[in-house]
Amino acid sequence: MKIAVVGTGYVGLVTGTCFAETGNDVCCVDIDAGKVERLSTGHVTIYEPGLEKLFLRNLKEERLKFTTNLEDGIREAEIIFLALPTPPGEDGSADLKYVLGVAEQLGRLLKDYKVIVDKSTVPVGTAEKVKNAIAKNCTGDFDVVSNPEFLREGVAVDDFMKPDRVVIGVSGDRARKVMGDLYGPFVRQGNPIIYMDERSAELTKYAANSFLATKITFMNEIALLCERLGADVDMVRRGIGSDERIGKRSEEVNYDFKILNAVMDVNEKQKLHLLPKIRKFFNNDLKGKHFALWGLAFKPNTDDIREAPALYMIDALLAEGATLSVFDPEAMHNVRSLLGGKVAYAESQYDALDGADALIIATEWNEFRTPNFLKMVTSLKNKVIFDGRNLFDIAAIRELGFYYESIGRAPADSLKPNN
Numbered sequence: 488m489k490i491a492v493v494g495t496g497y498v499g500l501v502t503g504t505c506f507a508e509t510g511n512d513v514c515c516v517d518i519d520a521g522k523v524e525r526l527s528t529g530h531v532t533i534y535e536p537g538l539e540k541l542f543l544r545n546l547k548e549e550r551l552k553f554t555t556n557l558e559d560g561i562r563e564a565e566i567i568f569l570a571l572p573t574p575p576g577e578d579g580s581a582d583l584k585y586v587l588g589v590a591e592q593l594g595r596l597l598k599d600y601k602v603i604v605d606k607s608t609v610p611v612g613t614a615e616k617v618k619n620a621i622a623k624n625c626t627g628d629f630d631v632v633s634n635p636e637f638l639r640e641g642v643a644v645d646d647f648m649k650p651d652r653v654v655i656g657v658s659g660d661r662a663r664k665v666m667g668d669l670y671g672p673f674v675r676q677g678n679p680i681i682y683m684d685e686r687s688a689e690l691t692k693y694a695a696n697s698f699l700a701t702k703i704t705f706m707n708e709i710a711l712l713c714e715r716l717g718a719d720v721d722m723v724r725r726g727i728g729s730d731e732r733i734g735k736r737s738e739e740v741n742y743d744f745k746i747l748n749a750v751m752d753v754n755e756k757q758k759l760h761l762l763p764k765i766r767k768f769f770n771n772d773l774k775g776k777h778f779a780l781w782g783l784a785f786k787p788n789t790d791d792i793r794e795a796p797a798l799y800m801i802d803a804l805l806a807e808g809a810t811l812s813v814f815d816p817e818a819m820h821n822v823r824s825l826l827g828g829k830v831a832y833a834e835s836q837y838d839a840l841d842g843a844d845a846l847i848i849a850t851e852w853n854e855f856r857t858p859n860f861l862k863m864v865t866s867l868k869n870k871v872i873f874d875g876r877n878l879f880d881i882a883a884i885r886e887l888g889f890y891y892e893s894i895g896r897a898p899a900d901s902l903k904p905n906n
């Protein structure tokens with residue numbers, strides 16, 4: 488099939504590449520001319536495990552193309568995916584200007600029948616708005632489909648190639664058949680395509696996001712409780728996760744906005760949970776202190792730094808007069824373009840430690856899990872680690888002589904020799 492993908496970011500590039508991988512001809516459209524140039528010349532613009540190999544193969548076989556010209560990009564396409572940004576607007580709701588802007592442009596360009604598929608995460612009712620925006624200037628025949636994306640950055644290619652399920656919000660039979668044919672190769676293992684109306688599909692994405700955020704926040708709250716009660720959150724997580732009703736089934740959540748607001752509030756606070764521990768260790772005076780920071784991406788195996796806890800930590804430490812030397816295996820370029828010279832960029836995880844008063848860990852990259860502790864000891868000024876990701880065994884690291892704070896596990900001062 489011939490496909491266009493408008494917006495070539497984390498979702499669009501993975502979507503385009505994976506559809507090319509199953510034999511489709513894909514043209515990706517983006518307004519960022521630099522990005523299109525890099526992609527057209529064989530440079531992947533994001534870090535995502537497994538993506539480069541598929542990208543290069545499909546580029547070489549000319550199933551994957553890139554352009555800045557929407558008209559050229561969609562001319563041949565039977566299906567047009569919108570993978571455009573929907574950042575929170577001023578009132579916190581998703582800003583639809585990119586999606587509706589492109590929809591309006593499409594209205595002027597459509598000649599023959601096409602299926603326009605919304606893959607961006609959008610509020611309920613957006614499919615209707617997209618339809619109206621297209622229809623304003625359109626003489627051709629088209630259908631609008633809602634196909635929310637559930638991929639997780641860091642495992643996006645796997646998630647796309649082997650999705651747990653594909654959700655398709657669609658009203659007409661013609662579009663339903665087109666979408667079914669397109670996704671056929673991705674659901675050979677018995678994973679379902681779930682068809683529904685457009686509004687339900689849009690809400691499914693929000694409901695899934697909110698549920699997952701609630702689950703994480705719930706465990707974060709338990710972690711705080713663990714610290715107060717002298718329990719170990721890693722043990723509690725294992726203890727409750729093996730209950731089928733919690734680990735596997737996830738329905739029956741009594742969900743309302745109060746919960747969501749609380750979830751967002753707790754999530755924000757969680758990003759700075761280490762800060763009071765750091766302040767306490769340094770007697771509330773971080774001025775002139777120098778920190779090494781490992782991990783900048785919002786999670787491992789991606790270079791995406793949007794909403795990354797490390798950024799909150801950097802801001803807070805700089806505001807208190809500290810300096811930082813940071814390291815991340817993939818996200819350095821993104822932080823450099825955001826923060827410029829505000830922090831120092833280390834060549835390696837060990838370089839970052841040079842002369843640091845303490846190490847802070849913000850992302851659980853694999854290479855941070857079993858570091859060379861002897862090397863660390865020789866570089867760090869103090870043997871002090873604040874670990875936001877619970878990477879190390881508490882007993883083992885304290886045996887090595889480190890002052891070690893993590894989250895939801897025994898605080899450092901509870902383990903002083905006579906305690």
Ligand SMILES: NC(=O)c1ccc[n+]([C@@H]2O[C@H](COP(=O)([O-])OP(=O)(O)OC[C@H]3O[C@@H](n4cnc5c(N)ncnc54)[C@H](O)[C@@H]3O)[C@@H](O)[C@H]2O)c1
Nearest residue numbers: 494495496497498499517518519570571572573607608636
């Ligand atoms: N990143 C994720 O993990 C993820 C997962 C599921 C859903 N989503 C949703 O998917 C959507 C896209 O997210 P993303 O992370 O890929 O965003 P992104 O910011 O990485 O990519 C968006 C791309 O769209 C391009 N763009 C902007 N305006 C354009 C226009 N008028 N024409 C063509 N291209 C244009 C930008 O240059 C950019 O390359 C969002 O709604 C997001 O909420 C994201």
